[in-house]
Amino acid sequence: MALATLISRILGMVREIVYARFMGDGWVAGAFQLAFLVPNLFRRLLGEGALTAAFIPIFKEKEKNCWSI
Template sequence: MADMLKSTGAMAGATLASRVLGMVREICYARFMGDGLVAGAFVLAFMIPNLFRRLLGEGALMAAFIPVFKEQEKTAGEQAMWRTANALMSGLIVVLAGVVGVGLLGITAALEWGEWNEKTTLMLELLRWVFPYLFFICLAAVAMGILNARG
């Protein structure tokens, strides 16, 4: 019982610290970026990589993979389980590299050939800078899911 209370307290403390640090982040963001053109363009540009993170790293992919991962551990052993994880990560690296490459080419083409207003042009420029983040954050989210499945 004492261990459960200790674990619950640790989780509550970590959650509280996360919320407070998130509020500090938002205060700093508002202080330095304001609510003008640059802030709006940055928020829009950052939404796209975060959408992929939610879909791939925290969404359907992990919901489908974790049961297979755990089942491999039970039925075929630890080596087979890690081979399955390796296959997923290897495939994901190839797919994400392709998505990022095509996305960057598309963004560059849109900037070169499109007639955009100032906010859209700024958003596309920022998106070109933050789009490679998609590759790393999706891999990190999948690795986190694998580690959480292992306990």
């Protein structure tokens, strides 16, 4: 698993180098970054479990109170 993480980080660095080489620092690069940011945010929140980890304690509390009259 650590090897996969290391390879992922290296490929991410290569991606950023290629991005910087072709896009530079202009308005096109800014537009690309913004277009990439929105879907990536949803992936981080929903796919990597941040929202789930925050929601479970709230859900359990509501579930416990639901069965009491």
